[in-house]
Amino acid sequence: MEKKPEVAGKTTPLETLQDADQMLRVPAPAPLVAYPLEVVVPEVRQQTPAVGQRATRPDGRLHGLGQTKYIDDWYFPGMLFAKIKRAGVASARIKSVDTKEAEAMPGVMAVITGKDIPCNSFGPSLKDQPVLADTRVFHAGDGVAAVAAVTEQIAQEALDKIKVEYEVLTPVLDPLESLKLETPGVHAPSANIYGHKVIKKGDVEKAFAESYRVFEGTFRTQMVEHVPLEPHATIAMWDANGRVSIYSTLGRITLGRADVARTLGIPMSRIRMIATIVGGNFGGKNEITTEPALALLSKKTGRPVKCTFTRPEEFYASTTRHPLIMDYKTGVTKEGKILGRKIRLVLDGGAYCSWSETTLGKACILSAGPYNIENLYAEAFVVYTNKTMTGAMRGFGAPQVCFAYESHMDDIATALGIDPLDIRLLNAFEEGSTSPTGQKLESVVVKESLLQAAQRFGWNANGNGKGNGAKS
Amino acid sequence: MKRRGRGMACMWYPIGFTVSANPSSAVVKVNEDGTATLLTGTVETGQGSLTILAQIAAQELGIATEDVHVVSADTDTTPMDTGAIASRTTYVTGNATKLAAEKAKLILFDVAAPMLGVKPVQLEAKDHKIMVKGYPQRSVHIGDVANHARLVTGEPPIGSASFNPHTVALDPETGQGKPFGTYVYATQIAEVEVDDETGEVEVLRIVASHDCGTAINPMLVEGQVEGGVSMGVGFALQEEILFNKDGVQVNPNLTNYIMPTSLDMPEVEVDIVDNYDPTGPFGAKGVGEPTLVPTAAAIANAIYNAVGVRVTSLPATAEKVYMALKAKRSQAPKQIPGGGAQPQLGEAPSAGN
Numbered sequence: 001m002e003k004k005p006e007v008a009g010k011t012t013p014l015e016t017l018q019d020a021d022q023m024l025r026v027p028a029p030a031p032l033v034a035y036p037l038e039v040v041v042p043e044v045r046q047q048t049p050a051v052g053q054r055a056t057r058p059d060g061r062l063h064g065l066g067q068t069k070y071i072d073d074w075y076f077p078g079m080l081f082a083k084i085k086r087a088g089v090a091s092a093r094i095k096s097v098d099t100k101e102a103e104a105m106p107g108v109m110a111v112i113t114g115k116d117i118p119c120n121s122f123g124p125s126l127k128d129q130p131v132l133a134d135t136r137v138f139h140a141g142d143g144v145a146a147v148a149a150v151t152e153q154i155a156q157e158a159l160d161k162i163k164v165e166y167e168v169l170t171p172v173l174d175p176l177e178s179l180k181l182e183t184p185g186v187h188a189p190s191a192n193i194y195g196h197k198v199i200k201k202g203d204v205e206k207a208f209a210e211s212y213r214v215f216e217g218t219f220r221t222q223m224v225e226h227v228p229l230e231p232h233a234t235i236a237m238w239d240a241n242g243r244v245s246i247y248s249t250l251g252r253i254t255l256g257r258a259d260v261a262r263t264l265g266i267p268m269s270r271i272r273m274i275a276t277i278v279g280g281n282f283g284g285k286n287e288i289t290t291e292p293a294l295a296l297l298s299k300k301t302g303r304p305v306k307c308t309f310t311r312p313e314e315f316y317a318s319t320t321r322h323p324l325i326m327d328y329k330t331g332v333t334k335e336g337k338i339l340g341r342k343i344r345l346v347l348d349g350g351a352y353c354s355w356s357e358t359t360l361g362k363a364c365i366l367s368a369g370p371y372n373i374e375n376l377y378a379e380a381f382v383v384y385t386n387k388t389m390t391g392a393m394r395g396f397g398a399p400q401v402c403f404a405y406e407s408h409m410d411d412i413a414t415a416l417g418i419d420p421l422d423i424r425l426l427n428a429f430e431e432g433s434t435s436p437t438g439q440k441l442e443s444v445v446v447k448e449s450l451l452q453a454a455q456r457f458g459w460n461a462n463g464n465g466k467g468n469g470a471k472s
Numbered sequence: 473m474k475r476r477g478r479g480m481a482c483m484w485y486p487i488g489f490t491v492s493a494n495p496s497s498a499v500v501k502v503n504e505d506g507t508a509t510l511l512t513g514t515v516e517t518g519q520g521s522l523t524i525l526a527q528i529a530a531q532e533l534g535i536a537t538e539d540v541h542v543v544s545a546d547t548d549t550t551p552m553d554t555g556a557i558a559s560r561t562t563y564v565t566g567n568a569t570k571l572a573a574e575k576a577k578l579i580l581f582d583v584a585a586p587m588l589g590v591k592p593v594q595l596e597a598k599d600h601k602i603m604v605k606g607y608p609q610r611s612v613h614i615g616d617v618a619n620h621a622r623l624v625t626g627e628p629p630i631g632s633a634s635f636n637p638h639t640v641a642l643d644p645e646t647g648q649g650k651p652f653g654t655y656v657y658a659t660q661i662a663e664v665e666v667d668d669e670t671g672e673v674e675v676l677r678i679v680a681s682h683d684c685g686t687a688i689n690p691m692l693v694e695g696q697v698e699g700g701v702s703m704g705v706g707f708a709l710q711e712e713i714l715f716n717k718d719g720v721q722v723n724p725n726l727t728n729y730i731m732p733t734s735l736d737m738p739e740v741e742v743d744i745v746d747n748y749d750p751t752g753p754f755g756a757k758g759v760g761e762p763t764l765v766p767t768a769a770a771i772a773n774a775i776y777n778a779v780g781v782r783v784t785s786l787p788a789t790a791e792k793v794y795m796a797l798k799a800k801r802s803q804a805p806k807q808i809p810g811g812g813a814q815p816q817l818g819e820a821p822s823a824g825n
Contacts, residue, residue, distance in 0.1 A: 050531040057520045059516065090720060218784060219784050222711070250555075253513060253553075396558070407773065420479070424480070442749070443747055449743075449745045
């Protein structure tokens with residue numbers, strides 16, 4: 001800081017003037033820098049071998065400094081903002097969509113509906129999902145129109161000006177109801193069961209007859225959301241050569257590009273799909289959502305178009321975890337050895353297939369648990385309901401079936417008076433065990449993980465959870 | 473009164489897609505200064521997969537992790553990849569990366585062999601050098617080899633490769649076949665405290681013992697486990713999307729859909745089980761999804777152990793546990809009030825041996 005002259009006579013008039021000038025000067029804003037200069041860039045570490053190192057992530061530094069640019073942080077000249085009109089009814093026939101009033105609003109640059117999508121269906125296995133619903137609404141989060149406007153607020157206001165007339169239909173909401181053949185089809189005329197899987201090994205009924213005791217249990221799980229920190233976001237830019245660049249939060253760009261090419265009816269070589277840093281996926285960003293609609297809005301307006309999901313949209317317009325209803329029946333010996341197990345799983349598939357086939361398969365294969373079971377019958381169904389679509393989510397059905405088989409296991413252990421650790425060690429897979437699908441398993445460490453966790457926890461056999469002695 | 477309980481759950485989980493092909497490809501280029509560039513179509517979604525891939529490429533080339541720059545997730549520049557799904561990146565994309573790095577390395581060996589006066593098969597890549605096996609003093613810096621390849625022999629060290637897990641289709645009637653390349657295993661043990669007056673459950677501690685084959689980066693494995701546990705705690709106790717009778721969600725926001733925050737997180741103790749899978753890159757498998765699989769089951773078993781009620785539907789909210797406790801009390805034989813004999817709710821149901 002400037003020092004005031006202590007003795008006026010010692011300072012020349014020029015210096016005094018300069019000093020006064022300094023005092024009056026408004027402080028200059030801090031210079032803009034691309035990265036904080038006071039932070040020293042780390043030295044490149046040269047450790048080899050690389051495998052096994054607790055290497056820090058190069059992106060961690062940017063996250064920590066708040067410098068990571070997510071799609072919502074990006075802006076391109078002339079960029080428009082898009083919003084999607086959501087149906088808000090679980091099941092309905094669309095009688096008409098009137099977008100005139102919205103289109104007439106100042107600042108609204110384009111409005112599209114399902115009829116504008118060249119091929120209005122996509123999906124990782126069954127192509128049963130529309131980009132924007134055109135004739136039917138299958139769940140409340142379905143989009144029925146998309147608006148691009150110069151600001152997000154105008155786009156939001158324009159949504160209220162879009163008039164959609166619905167013929168509301170009775171929704172199918174209960175998966176067990178949906179399982180019945182007489183229930184009207186969500187995607188009529190086809191039945192609601194759209195996936196079925198069976199795993200059969202040995203003779204279950206014979207095993208039950210030979211069992212010391214047979215246990216039964218029914219378990220249910222709920223629908224949950226992935227809740228990534230970063231919601232779905234996309235920027236689409238159509239260029240004069242008819243080539244579109246799509247910045248997206250997708251976790252699978254190669255297949256996302258194929259879906260966009262199919263829905264838009266353009267060659268894949270004309271699509272550039274870029275996934276930047278994605279702020280959490282957990283399975284929820286494994287398929288396209290609004291990408292084709294944004295590409296069309298960009299084509300129509302000749303400007304880049306961005307859409308970021310709101311948090312509510314993240315809940316009702318993206319995929320969720322399958323709720324499961326799981327019936328277990330297990331026959332055991334007096335010592336707790338599992339002789340036979342029969343399982344029925346019903347997956348609530350929601351309005352569209354999405355990743356249900358994979359979830360069905362994994363849930364069915366894994367449903368018996370990591371145990372040697374000679375006699376097994378596992379059957380799984382996935383059904384349509386008029387609820388939010390269920391799809392890929394961390395674990396693909398495994399957390400649900402694990403809740404069932406492990407709860408069931410403890411019920412059996414309690415009834416037989418066996419420690420939960422012992423009954424698991426008795427039945428667990430070991431190296432070379434055969435899986436329910438007949439696969440010979442390698443690098444199996446179920447018992448090791450059980451014993452290691454028990455030792456770390458201080459699990460002792462007398463069951464009060466407060467002991468320190470490790471059980472081995 | 474608050475009662476403590478413990479519960480365990482173990483699980484198995486496959487790596488990659490069920491039967492169907494899920495290939496990954498990768499391109500590795502060794503630069504003239506001995507650093508490398510890896511091109512991959514997979515997407516970093518926060519899990520640190522690009523760091524893992526850099527470590528795999530670095531290990532194969534004998535250089536350091538930070539010498540590898542990863543270019544990812546652009547369909548114009550990066551090769552095909554099935555993506556960040558099914559816990560497959562370390563195993564599938566990792567194998568493709570290792571194979572691509574190996575191809576680039578073999579070019580370096582061809583170039584280095586005459587420089588060192590030996591055959592290519594006698595060479596190894598280690599510690600930023602291409603050296604004669606067993607004779608570390610006879611070596612040349614990897615950058616010099618790459619530069620020599622560009623300036624003298626005209627063979628830039630670039631390798632590309634693909635990998636797809638080996639599977640066998642399932643029989644439609646019996647479901648027999650080989651649906652996955654490999655599996656991982658894990659156990660989690662939960663310690664909970666249940667308030668038997670309110671039904672409120674607090675998770676105090678989770679011990680998570682996970683198999684992921686070789687841990688390419690133990691710190692990232694721990695990160696995955698801690699994240700998975702938080703998701704599992706939400707699945708077990710709090711989170712649920714609710715619908716009204718018309719099928720419209722009633723809580724699509726974070727004020728009514730309650731996620732666990734840092735205050736809800738138990739103490740997590742991560743244990744990596746020593747393992748090696750010969751089919752994985754340097755013995756690695758994967759760990760992303762399995763980390764949350766046993767959490768809810770372990771917590772449910774711990775609630776049972778604490779207060780003797782079996783929660784058969786998730787989430788085990790305070791209301792649900794309270795109602796189950798109430799139902800249990802009404803079934804319990806009537807006690808004479810004031811006699812000091814209360815229903816023994818905290819009695820561990822598994823008496824042990």
